[in-house]
Amino acid sequence: MSDAISFEEPWARTHQFDPPAIFESLRAERPLARMVYPDGHVGWITSSYELARSVLSDPRFSHSTEIGHFPVTHRGQVMPNHPRIPGMFIHMDPPHHTHYRRMLTGEFTARRAGRLAARAETVAAEQIDAMRAHGSPADLVKHYAKPLSLRILSELVGLPYEEADRYGHAPTLLHDPDADPQEAMTAMGQAAAFFTEVVERRRKEPQDDLISRLIADGQLSDEELCNIVTLLLFAGYETTESALAVGVFALLQHPAQLAALRAEPGKLDAAIEELLRYLTVNQYDTYRTALEDIELGGETVKKGDSVTVSLPAANRDPAKFACPAELDIDRETSGHMAFGFGIHQCLGQNLARVELRAGFSALLGAFPDLGLAVAPEEVPLRLQGSVFAVKSLPVSW
Template sequence: MGNAISFEEPWARTHQFDPPAIFDALRKEQPLARMVYPDGHIGWIASGYEVARKVLSDPRFSHSTEIGHFPVTHHGQVMPNHPRIPGMFIHMDPPDHTRYRRLLTGEFTARRADRLAARARAVAAEQIAVMRDHGSPADLVADFAKPLSLRVLSELVGLPYSEAARYGHAPTLLHDPDTDPQEAVAAMGEATAFFTEIIELRRKAPQDDLISRLAAQDDLSDEELRNIVTLLLFAGYETTESALAVGVFALLHHSDQLAALRADPARLDAAIEELLRYLTVNQYDTYRTALEDIELNGETVRKGESVTVSLPAANRDPAKFACPATLDIGRETSGHVAFGFGIHQCLGQNLARVELRAGFAALLSAFPGLGLAVDFDDVPLRLKGSVFAVKSLPVSW
């Protein structure tokens, strides 16, 4: 096992848009390679497209936190195994995962998401007005991407955006490894307390929102419902906000692709899929643990060994996507794994696409001269953490 890489190597991103260079070598020689986890466990990392999909779709791999080995540290500390958390179904296997996910599937269908499109466009227009009122330059993250994502998701879930100060900053603090741990814990406590209040209110006076519909389920406890709300917020807010902001950053840097999109706005959906593939902001925490010995890619993954799947690396596999390091809004992107794969594939991907479509369309229409207000290398990035992001994006028009 002397050739096992450290868990830190695959996360050592140094470029604004590209995953760490080690993945290029791994895909050629060891698309399933040995990796030393933070707790000393010697498991695996999958960087090839095909092997990644196999791991994510094989029911012999578990996503349980009770047996898995975390591929990252939290504020520098090793993350221990812990019992499953009621309602936090992202880290559950069937049949428990199936039970919770089935309650939510109807809320996030493509048809339901499309019905939210008009509202997403209205929110985007309102945030454009905020940017205009602020004047050029403005921070696209604070004035546009964050509020657009949080407002649309909050309305669907049933969280009053007027009180976003009580819950909106918790996901950012928890996703950012540079945050003061005590500050993050305090923010999480405040958010969950707020969710408890809202659940109690919705049980007494239901509204047309997800919390009210879930509260009507006889077999869901307050604890389960609170954790479901927490999961939806943490999984759906920062990811979409980051995909939008980093996507704009990428288009402003790749002026030829931005020009092609402006020349033919009908290519917007294709451009969004390519940006999702090219950037893949979900960069950490995708791992599975073998429930039995499994033959995979010519290797034997032993029972109890964890396999980390690098979604950014899989989406840059030249065996699947030609010239994958090139941003090309005209390419065929079907099959990309920016939203994961298998039974844990992102539940809210249809909603995310609606928000991204509304956000990009509004910006392209409102600001024909949109550009960076700082040098390219001066845009502050969050390179580590579960979600790749820009901390701010100063733009002018």
């Protein structure tokens, strides 16, 4: 169709923290717009908050990989449909999705995550010590955000962090569109083999971790267990690490907001929610496929049509958030969609908030004069890929 945009257009960022400018015009003119997917399918993309919530909450839209059209390529290659992968419930519909998610919900409640707060604070303090030992300047990503996120998630799941060299590189390589494909595949294979080994260890010697509890529950095969571990690591590590690192970068670029937060540390929780909304690091790969003809936004989405939901655009919709392009830690952020919406809303969001609270609090408390060690335009960004990130963030104090 002549009015359909290319799938590449909505990912063309022109500013460090802002979604592509095309969403402004799309939202005003056609918030449900035609888009040509990488495989040639002409589907849709939403840019409004209201339509995003409608699509993600409507059971007539599927998230199964058995149907649908991926809105991005993987290292330039179109991603094909494939059968359900046992345990990989993120791309399943009910009842399969419900079956797996129900087993894990109790592990990620606000109460369970809250019990990890003290441990998260300890880990953050230890990483602050590691930064001090390294000396100024230091890379906040390498020396703080990555190890903080990976350590806490590993402990919850049951992966021995002292062996992180066997699994920690795989998520980064998978999310990086510029990574060498062979290196990424090798890392994925090594991580999968390691997860199988850890499951076997926990069968013999259970510990107080998620893997051991799932084994004791007795409902899952080893294949399902390993795939669930893979999903939790790949969905929860890079996203939280990136939210922390890019969040620090954003605060350093908004000194008045940073000063207000330092003056009133009690605003930290509100500031985290605003940073999640403002940055929305989960930028791609949120799409659904119509199981029947559906009237949406004044258009008819035909059965089999795929609809991409831009979470960054939804979180910048002025119909929901006043002056959405501004970072404002005093704003009312309830209802933001940084963690998605509907039945697939991020399972680990409570844990992510605990990690971010510990991470920001320790960092701002330890380094009152924290600043960038390079010019802002020299900070290397990862603009493509499923997670918006900074590849490194040199800071000094």
